[in-house]
Amino acid sequence: xxxxxxxxxxxxxxxxxxxxxxxxxxxxxxxxxxxxxxxxxxxxxxxxxxxxxxxxxxxxxxxxxxxxxxxxxxxxxxxxxxxxxxxxxxxxxxxxxxxxxxxxxxxxxxxxxxxxxxxxxxxxxxxxxxxxxxxxxxxxxxxxxxxxxxxxxxxxxxxxxxxxxxxxxxxxxxxxxxxxxxxxxxxxxxxxxxxxxxxxxxxxxxxxxxxxxxxxxxxxxxxxxxxxxxxxxxxxxxxxxxxxxxxxxxxxxxxxxxxxxxxxxxxxxxxxxxxxxxxxxxxx
Amino acid sequence: xxxxxxxxxxxxxxxxxxxxxxxxxxxxxxxxxxxxxxxxxxxxxxxxxxxxxxxxxxxxxxxxxxxxxxxxxxxxxxxxxxxxxxxxxxxxxxxxxxxxxxxxxxxxxxxxxxxxxxxxxxxx
Numbered sequence: 001x002x003x004x005x006x007x008x009x010x011x012x013x014x015x016x017x018x019x020x021x022x023x024x025x026x027x028x029x030x031x032x033x034x035x036x037x038x039x040x041x042x043x044x045x046x047x048x049x050x051x052x053x054x055x056x057x058x059x060x061x062x063x064x065x066x067x068x069x070x071x072x073x074x075x076x077x078x079x080x081x082x083x084x085x086x087x088x089x090x091x092x093x094x095x096x097x098x099x100x101x102x103x104x105x106x107x108x109x110x111x112x113x114x115x116x117x118x119x120x121x122x123x124x125x126x127x128x129x130x131x132x133x134x135x136x137x138x139x140x141x142x143x144x145x146x147x148x149x150x151x152x153x154x155x156x157x158x159x160x161x162x163x164x165x166x167x168x169x170x171x172x173x174x175x176x177x178x179x180x181x182x183x184x185x186x187x188x189x190x191x192x193x194x195x196x197x198x199x200x201x202x203x204x205x206x207x208x209x210x211x212x213x214x215x216x217x218x219x220x221x222x223x224x225x226x227x228x229x230x231x232x233x234x235x236x237x238x239x240x241x242x243x244x245x246x247x248x249x250x251x252x253x254x255x256x257x258x259x260x261x262x263x264x265x266x267x268x269x270x271x272x273x274x275x276x277x278x279x280x281x282x283x284x
Numbered sequence: 285x286x287x288x289x290x291x292x293x294x295x296x297x298x299x300x301x302x303x304x305x306x307x308x309x310x311x312x313x314x315x316x317x318x319x320x321x322x323x324x325x326x327x328x329x330x331x332x333x334x335x336x337x338x339x340x341x342x343x344x345x346x347x348x349x350x351x352x353x354x355x356x357x358x359x360x361x362x363x364x365x366x367x368x369x370x371x372x373x374x375x376x377x378x379x380x381x382x383x384x385x386x387x388x389x390x391x392x393x394x395x396x397x398x399x400x401x402x403x404x405x406x407x408x
Binding site: 022023024025026027028029117118121124125258260261 | 292295298338363
């Protein structure tokens, strides 16, 4: 653990400290997406792209935003409708390929989708989504996609390779898409959703998924046990009941306790520290 | 630091409490008081013995009320812009306390970097 320290006899050479190793409690759960196969990924991307192109779902933004450009550069993904409306009022006529309507082309189609992380989150909290697709090329990945996986108790998400954003964003006219969700009342995308859902691998979380499975098993076992109770005698019934309860209890509580994970860290040598106050000069 | 002899038991306690809080919430989503109690105990232990916890563990606990944060159940998480930068804001629903994380593509936590690892172990 400690590297070879200097001999403590020499008082002047005290600068090199022994190497301190800090142990910290690591998270026992590693929450990660399940890997998606390449063929499935290609298939999903292809179907989505074709579908969007056939519908013609497009977002047309006004290109001239003089006063709004410092904000529009740093805007997050699927925004710009409000800005577009405002800029439309300010500058009325342009020659943008003859399309004066800005915003989304088929509005009713847009209402069936949830585009953007915040919108998908909100829809998931209200349990309105059938399918969720997430782009994988998020740089601080844990921060952005973390919540979608923890809302998995409701729907069937998927994990995509970066190309989700690269492929579908230009089709729709957006800069980038990180999350996409299909609402439950979608009429245009039912076929796609049905085709994609069996291809999506199932997610698993160690503490949540086991519990739901064990609850199902527990219910089945209990119904069987109640039927068998009437058949057996009283004395043996008590024994068997206790035995069965014990075994069931063991089965039900096989939520595997994750082993303790400890992380050992070397402190950062470049850590910015305040210079320590020398207390020797000030004495009370 | 000496070998993790005394601390190992404390770490096991912390570990067990953390997982128990998760299981409680998985089993009964309404009963958040128990999960909060477990996490409060965990925080007290770590404070008293000055134990270090991984940021991934600390981010799932609320600092105000020390309840276990589960996005969608106990907390909300949104992407917001503030002063031209994008933050992920996590808001606890019980005490309404929010935490902000900056979405910087180049930022890596010190604990995640390979140079900091001295061989992290999984112990029983």
